[in-house]
Amino acid sequence: MEQRSDTFLDNASEALKNVEQAKRRDIIATFAPLMRSAAIEGFDEFDTLRQHVKRVREHALDHLEYYLGQFEQQAVQNGNHVHFARNSDEFNSVVLDICQQHDARRVAKGKSMVTEETGLNSFLQRAGLEVMETDLGEYIIQRAGETPSHIVAPALHKSAGEIRALFQSTHDLGARDLPETVDLVAEAREVLREHFLKAEVGIIGANALVAENGYSMLVTNEGNGDLCANLPRVLIVCTTIDRVLPLAQDATAMLRLLVRSATGQAQTCYTSFYSGPRRDSDVDGPIETHFVLLDNKRSDILDSDYREMLECIRCGACLNHCPIYSSVGGHAYGWVYPGPMGSILTPLLTSLEQSHALPNACTSCGRCAEVCPADIPLPDLLRDLRHEENSRKLSAGRWRLGIKLHGWLARHPKLYQLSTAIAIHTLHLFGRKRGSYSSLPMASGWTSQRDFPAPQGKTFMQQYKARLKRLAEQRNEH
Amino acid sequence: MSTSARSEIFARLREISRKASAERIHQDRQALGSAPVPTPPAAEMCEAFLANVLKNQGSVDCVANRTEAVAAIGHYIYSHFRSHRLVAGNDPRLAAMPWRDAGVLPRFGRLEVGEPVALSFAQLGVVETGAVLTWTGKSNPAANNLLPEHHMVLVDTADLVPDMEHAWGRIKQELESNGRPRGINFIAGPSSTADIEGQLVYGAHGPRKWHVILMGKIPAEALSRARAIAAP
Numbered sequence: 001m002e003q004r005s006d007t008f009l010d011n012a013s014e015a016l017k018n019v020e021q022a023k024r025r026d027i028i029a030t031f032a033p034l035m036r037s038a039a040i041e042g043f044d045e046f047d048t049l050r051q052h053v054k055r056v057r058e059h060a061l062d063h064l065e066y067y068l069g070q071f072e073q074q075a076v077q078n079g080n081h082v083h084f085a086r087n088s089d090e091f092n093s094v095v096l097d098i099c100q101q102h103d104a105r106r107v108a109k110g111k112s113m114v115t116e117e118t119g120l121n122s123f124l125q126r127a128g129l130e131v132m133e134t135d136l137g138e139y140i141i142q143r144a145g146e147t148p149s150h151i152v153a154p155a156l157h158k159s160a161g162e163i164r165a166l167f168q169s170t171h172d173l174g175a176r177d178l179p180e181t182v183d184l185v186a187e188a189r190e191v192l193r194e195h196f197l198k199a200e201v202g203i204i205g206a207n208a209l210v211a212e213n214g215y216s217m218l219v220t221n222e223g224n225g226d227l228c229a230n231l232p233r234v235l236i237v238c239t240t241i242d243r244v245l246p247l248a249q250d251a252t253a254m255l256r257l258l259v260r261s262a263t264g265q266a267q268t269c270y271t272s273f274y275s276g277p278r279r280d281s282d283v284d285g286p287i288e289t290h291f292v293l294l295d296n297k298r299s300d301i302l303d304s305d306y307r308e309m310l311e312c313i314r315c316g317a318c319l320n321h322c323p324i325y326s327s328v329g330g331h332a333y334g335w336v337y338p339g340p341m342g343s344i345l346t347p348l349l350t351s352l353e354q355s356h357a358l359p360n361a362c363t364s365c366g367r368c369a370e371v372c373p374a375d376i377p378l379p380d381l382l383r384d385l386r387h388e389e390n391s392r393k394l395s396a397g398r399w400r401l402g403i404k405l406h407g408w409l410a411r412h413p414k415l416y417q418l419s420t421a422i423a424i425h426t427l428h429l430f431g432r433k434r435g436s437y438s439s440l441p442m443a444s445g446w447t448s449q450r451d452f453p454a455p456q457g458k459t460f461m462q463q464y465k466a467r468l469k470r471l472a473e474q475r476n477e478h
Numbered sequence: 479m480s481t482s483a484r485s486e487i488f489a490r491l492r493e494i495s496r497k498a499s500a501e502r503i504h505q506d507r508q509a510l511g512s513a514p515v516p517t518p519p520a521a522e523m524c525e526a527f528l529a530n531v532l533k534n535q536g537s538v539d540c541v542a543n544r545t546e547a548v549a550a551i552g553h554y555i556y557s558h559f560r561s562h563r564l565v566a567g568n569d570p571r572l573a574a575m576p577w578r579d580a581g582v583l584p585r586f587g588r589l590e591v592g593e594p595v596a597l598s599f600a601q602l603g604v605v606e607t608g609a610v611l612t613w614t615g616k617s618n619p620a621a622n623n624l625l626p627e628h629h630m631v632l633v634d635t636a637d638l639v640p641d642m643e644h645a646w647g648r649i650k651q652e653l654e655s656n657g658r659p660r661g662i663n664f665i666a667g668p669s670s671t672a673d674i675e676g677q678l679v680y681g682a683h684g685p686r687k688w689h690v691i692l693m694g695k696i697p698a699e700a701l702s703r704a705r706a707i708a709a710p
Contacts, residue, residue, distance in 0.1 A: 028676065045514035052513045059510060063503050065491035078658055084484040136682055137673035153673060160675050185671060185679045192683065197591065213658060223624055223669040223684035230620035230661070241487065246507045248649070252642035253513030266516070266530070267607035269667040270684075275658045283568075283588045283619045285660050299490045 001119050001147065004334035005346055005355035011332035012361075021157050021329060028156060029326035035264030036317060036371065043260070053257055054375045056250050057311045060211075061302060067211040067244045068293075074214030078276035081290045084241070088118035091294045095120060095203070095236055096127055098290055102234050104129065104200035108192075110218070110225035111135040112205030112238050113151055113314060114294055116336045117349065120203075120238070132195045134224040136188055143170050149330030151337060152262050152316040157329055160184065192224070202228035202286065206239040207258065207313070208251040209291075215273040216291070217251045219258065223270045235286040237274070240294045242302070242310045248273070254313060257373035261315035301348050306381055309344050311374040318368035318378060324361045333358060340368040340378045347385055356394040359385035417461050428457040515606060515641045519707045523605050523638050524696045528704035530608025531690045534667035535680065539691045540701050544575050547632060547693050552580035554689060555595055558628060565589045565626070566597040569617035572632075588619035589626055596622040596629055602648055603633040603692070606641040609666035610690060613652065613659035620661055629685035631665070635694030 004011060016022060040046050060067050072082045085091035099107065107129055115121065121131045121142070133142040137155035141148060144166055148154030155163070164178050167187055178184050204225045206216035216237050218225045229235055245251050251273075259265045278285040301310055319325045319339030330338035335355070337345045343358035359382045368378040389395050390403060409416045431437055431454030439447045446452060458466075498506070518526035524540075531538055539550040555564055566572045566584045577584055589596045598618055600610035610631045612618045623629060639645050649662060669684030680686050 024675070031676065043516045045516075048514045052510070055510050056507070059506060062496045063498065065488060065495040066498075066500065066503055068491065069488070084487050086483045086486060090483055134683070135673070136671045140673070153676070155673055156676065158674075160677075163674055181674050181677045182679050184674055185682060189681065189683055196683075213653065215658075215662070221667075221669070222671050222673075222682035224682070226620070226624055226663070227683055230624060241491075249512065249643050249646050252646070255642075256513065256516070263672075265666075266533075267609055267664065267666040269534070269665065269670055271609070271664040271666070273662040275660055275662075277660070279615070279657070279660050281615045282660055283616060284621050285614060295487050295490075299487065299494065302491075303494045 001116055001336055003346075003350055003354055005350070005358055006334070008332060008334060008355075008357035008361060011334055012328040015328045015332045020159065022327070024157065024159070025326050025329055028153075029320065032264075032320035033371075036261055036320070039260040039264040039266065046257075046260075049253065049256060050373055050375050053250075053254050053373075054311065056245065056253070057374070060245055060250075061242065061307065061310055064242065064244065064302065067246060068241055070211040071209050071214060071244050074211065075209075075276070075291055076214075078214045079289065080214070080276045081288075083290060083292045085292060085294045085296075087296050088294075091118045091238075091292060091296070092120050092123040094292050095238065096124060096129075098234065098236055099124065099129055099201050100127075102200055102288075104234065106195065106199040107131045107201045107203055108196050108199035108228045108232055109133050109138075110202070110204035110220070110228040111138055111154075112203065113148075113336060114205060114240055115203065115238050116148065117296065118294065132192065132199070134192050134196065134228060135220070136185065136222060136224075139188055139192065140166065143167075147331065148336070149338070150316060150319060151314055151341075157331070196227045196231050199228075199232045201234045201236060202230075202232035203236045203238055204228050206237050206243055208254060209239065209244045210248050210251055210273070211244050211246050213248060213275070215248065215275045217255070218272045218274065219255065219268050219270075221263070221265075221269045226270050226272050229272065229274055230285055233287050235274070235277075235289045237289070237291045238294070239291070240296070240298055242298045258313050258315050261313075261317040261371065261373040297349050304348075305384065306344065306348055308374075308376050309341075309348065309381060311376055312341050312345070313374050314341075315373055317371045317373060321367040321371050323363055323365060323367075328361075333361070340382065341376075344378065344381045344385065352385065352389060352392065353394060356385075356389040359383075359389060417459070420459050421462060424455045424459050425457065428455045431455075432457075512643055515643065518605055518640070520703065522697060522700060523640065524635060524692060525700040525703050525707075527603055527605045527608060527633075527638055528692060528701055529707035530605065532608075532704060532708035534608045534688075535670070536608070536667060536688045536690050538701065538704075539689070540696045541691060541693045542696070543693065545579055547691055548575050548577055548580040548582055550691055551597065551630060551632075552582040554630065555582070558687075559594055563593075564595045564597050564630070565593050565622060567599070567617045567619055567622055569599045571599050572597065572617075589621045591625070594627040596626040598622055598629070598631050600631050600633045600637065601652075602645055603638045603690075604642060604645050604664065605638055607664070607666055609664040611645060611649075612663050612665070613649070614661040614663070615659055620663075623663055623665060624684045626685055627681070628687040628689060629665070629668070630689045630691065632691045632693060635692060635696060 083094045140155040149157040207219045208217040325339040346355045436451040519529045520526040541547045602611040668680045668688040671682035
């Protein structure tokens, strides 16, 4: 997928101009956290669960060579072909080879962020295959020629009206005008059902791989992934090497965190475990099944200070709770993964040079870390990336100078207090009549959008010291 | 596949991974124990299961035995489709049901395109999430779960398990005695989507309706209490 993360600030300004989309983002930012809270309410041991799953995932990553090997062995024993790919090019080629071996023309695809990462769809399409996304949200944005704006709900940036117009221009609707949302869903269902029945290859992602028995776990509400996994004669499961968990019960323990954090449910409508091709006793299912397991810098991340990022379960809770994501939306981040998790993953999976604006898209409010079901210290990792940005001189020279000056001043508290006292006092003297400033030197970024309130006269430290002094005097009097 | 991709990835992981014997790794995993389970909405299993099925937007019937079950199934398909026909997997438990008593005409096998209703006999019902569990095989063609307009599932109260850990305990018995089924499916509601403006719509791809029939010894008040729990 083409990357535009280097123009994050411009992308964000552009996004803020679309008032209708901004309103929809506000609604999502209000409701998604409420749904998560409601799902967790009454589950007193949610945090214990979070810690348990974290320990299991740390253990699995500590022994990834062992568990990935065990998974491969079990999956092969179950009748699968298991492939490994170091990067996107290898990954896409493996998938295309499988399709070509079966003379496939049509591919039905379930939701998979990994294949967004490798740009699989366009690769297969260039080779002449008809690839259809079957998750409703993914289908809508594929038809519109767009990219996902959210990792769980990829088309939430579009209104029902826009989707209706899209179907009117791309579907053969005759006299039907699809007035309600149910009509839009029914229309997509009908078009996609036909594709499911004709496709020779199904492609799905995996939420987890189970080392002990070689099953992969697939979590959906629509059931589209299951149709991809069961109807076409070839199934390809696309995921990454870090998704392995030791035991089947570890996958369902993770599920308890994932679904509550993503959609506020206790379990999605369909949670399926697939082990391989059709058995003798089966009356349906694929006759050949493949796993394609991508590294794409995951092993580098595992060997770095950012390894906790591999514990991310892709629930989207950090997006739903992030004030920056809610304001600017997913497209502004310019690549596959948006929000706090994306601002860490994008530099790690592409390069910090291309995406160093993203770790700065953070107010350090800490909400993402609070709600992250994998307990990843997201703000800390974002700060570390900013530190790296600074030490690798990727940010503008004046910013680095400003940070250096601030750092020096902050290490000299007396001087810091004196200089802030002078500045605050001056601002107080000149601004007390009007009460605010409409412009200030070196702060045009602030004053271009709003007025700066004139300080009341004393800094926090001055008031704090005065209060301490008063208290000491009172104590002496007694 | 390029063999070099595999060997390179494994070589890299070998460098990074912690060194330990397989036995030691298993011991370490065992030492981490099991995950905590959420408290069920009611202490009594049938009541808690029914409440969770209702919360998952399923509809429910409670019956005491197989005769009542076929009557309830017959009533359901007649009231929705004005028909007595349904498709059911080749499950010996379903074949042995007294269908004639209720005038129901089952066809055993895989659902064909255009057939609107399928019946499955769940291997398990999971109280924790209100999910039914089926695994693929002769008794359960995958198409029967995924392609009908209405999916009906019969659950024996003897097959209720409290949580997913217990479900795996039962699944592992199956894996050991009959091998690994191709698909293990937890189903917890009709197919749904909220991809358009967050508005919840049923029947995204799969069944629009999901009807669960709980069969066996069920406390008299279980269903009404479950409805009270699930009420918004």
